[in-house]
Amino acid sequence: MEITDAVRKAAKTFETPFLIMDLDIVEQNYRKLQNAIPGCKIFYAVKANSHVRILERLRNLGSNFDVASIGEIKKLLELGVTPDRMIFANPMKREKDIAEAYRIGLRLFVADCPMELEKIAENAPGSQIVVRVAVENKHSDWPLSRKFGTDMLTAVDLLGYAQKLRLKPVGVSFHVGSQNYNPKSWSNAIENVAKIFYWVERNFGIELSILDIGGGIPVKHLKPIPTVEEIGQTVLQAVNEYLPNVRNLTIFAEPGRSMVGDAGILVSRVILRCQRGSEEWVYLDAGVFHGLMETIENFRYELVVEGKEEEKKMPFVLAGPTCDSVDKIYDDAMLPYNITLDDIVYFINAGAYTVEYGTNFNGIPSPKVYFVQDLT
Amino acid sequence: MEITDAVRKAAKTFETPFLIMDLDIVEQNYRKLQNAIPGCKIFYAVKANSHVRILERLRNLGSNFDVASIGEIKKLLELGVTPDRMIFANPMKREKDIAEAYRIGLRLFVADCPMELEKIAENAPGSQIVVRVAVENKHSDWPLSRKFGTDMLTAVDLLGYAQKLRLKPVGVSFHVGSQNYNPKSWSNAIENVAKIFYWVERNFGIELSILDIGGGIPVKHLKPIPTVEEIGQTVLQAVNEYLPNVRNLTIFAEPGRSMVGDAGILVSRVILRCQRGSEEWVYLDAGVFHGLMETIENFRYELVVEGKEEEKKMPFVLAGPTCDSVDKIYDDAMLPYNITLDDIVYFINAGAYTVEYGTNFNGIPSPKVYFVQDLT
Missing domain, CATH: 2.40.37.10 (Lyase, Ornithine Decarboxylase; Chain A, domain 1)
Structure with missing residues (x-):
């Protein structure tokens, strides 16, 4: 964002410190990603900036929302966002939050370990499950893989376990780490995730339809960054190459930083x-x-x-x-x-x-x- | 603090996470320090835990308060704590906070560099000044010395400069770092500070009367700690040894962690x-x-x-x-x-x-x- 005359004037007028934001840039960022990956369902990661005005603008654009807690869910509900526009993507949810989300009508949850699946089966029976896998994070400023995500072998076990628990395994998510500088991080991840898609179809008869590419699209600071168009191009190519035969495939994205940074x-x-x-x-x-x-x-x-x-x-x-x-x-x-x-x-x-x-x-x-x- | 039956019951009853506190222990901690250093003026460092109930209990015990911002000052005022019971000890104060504190009646400020003195002279003319020196922090868990405090030579310059700015240089403060395990940290600091007392009296005719020993008294966690009595003993011995001839000497302490931890x-x-x-x-x-x-x-x-x-x-x-x-x-x-x-x-x-x-x-x-x- 440019230091415009309006910003300079605000700096002279308002008590510091403050954050000054431009909602039109948020909108541009949303549209750019939408254009870069046509048909992609964007779930804005509320944790990046949960200001009501930002949520409202994205709501009006038709955005979906990646939520981390019941607090975020309730905030969105108050803004008229229906639960079918939310993914409860925090892999470590409180049980009572799961139950409350389910009561409200949310049916889409992320998990990356057996106990989380059991919590969801108990408190949100029959819900849709996206399993999160850990992928290479080395080109990002905030590698996430140790705290979140499972390996590929465990991922197929979890998808099978979800089915056994009468949940609906629908997809796989990954996160290349926050502020990732290399588009190849996404294509490498998709190549691996594709193997999971085919393996569970072949062995468990599970037909996955959601490829959740997470966040990680970088914001310009001191280092050069790839454009969202370059990342989108790489994602689309990887999907064409590695997941050509998946019926009704929907790409999900969970951008936070790149929508508001x-x-x-x-x-x-x-x-x-x-x-x-x-x-x-x-x-x-x-x-x-x-x-x-x-x-x-x-x-x-x-x-x-x-x-x-x-x-x-x-x-x-x-x-x-x-x-x-x-x-x-x-x-x-x-x-x-x-x-x-x-x-x-x-x-x-x-x-x-x-x-x-x-x-x-x-x-x-x-x-x-x-x-x-x-x-x- | 012990895990009493009441705590266990609370853990089963209340929604987690929560902090459970015992005001009687706060009171015991206050009295222990008061007894360990008789005549010491205790300024509770509000930033350690600013809960109103804790501030009220300490207010009732006659405590004074170390404040870091106008926000803390106003909170105390609302609780009936008069400004003569406060030291504005943050060495980097906003000018408007200094002015507001002065308007309210606060007259005791800490500084550790020339610009801070100038800000105080401008916004709180004639106020009392305690100059903060950096001392050895090596026995503490949180060494503070780089961000705060000046060297001994600059300290005497600052005391002289305060006088020149028509402020009232009244004392010297030091902080041995948060959670300090060695009582000798205090005596070593006092030995050095004593030299400043005598130097400014001899050379500038400034008679200091406040020795502010800061905080740093440790709380028991995994490592063994000295008792507050041992630290008090060490402080008193050092004062007797290094500052025997100071008229009307008052010892200030600014405990935070050790009052509430x-x-x-x-x-x-x-x-x-x-x-x-x-x-x-x-x-x-x-x-x-x-x-x-x-x-x-x-x-x-x-x-x-x-x-x-x-x-x-x-x-x-x-x-x-x-x-x-x-x-x-x-x-x-x-x-x-x-x-x-x-x-x-x-x-x-x-x-x-x-x-x-x-x-x-x-x-x-x-x-x-x-x-x-x-x-x-």
């Missing part, structure tokens, strides 16, 4: 600059516990300092406003040499996984969210 | 157990974003599984309930071999820095807080 800018302010030993420190009113949680894993945002875009840069330690040593953003942020008190610092493309992790730590509230659509 | 137990529940490759995973309804943020830095709690205290233990990967790979509590938690769905897991002595970091991530609310005083 580049639709937002986190606007913060310098509250202190000082020398500590040989280091120059800059402290902001945003920090790890106030919008920038992802930086503790060294996630790199593009930083712009208002009015000092052309100044010579030097390295600073950049930290947040709390009395907590963990609240350090970067050890080596390149910032204008003359950055000082009250300067505005923009974190570009920070629409995903920022305010969602917000805390009230140190009595400091989480950043507010504004929309450029509301600015005059 | 062992006054709480985080109660969680197993929502899934599964094998992943060669690893056994257990997933809880509490996690990094729901009460256990400190575990991402490998902070080690004692874990107890209800009803399985005597079972043989084996290593598990322990993770939280969100769709986020960062939400992993421990790679190698020793838990009963037969731990399973719905088992209750207690995190012992989790009263500090747990719910304070709570988020609503994944649509999952932060753990609730209960008090044993309210159970029947």
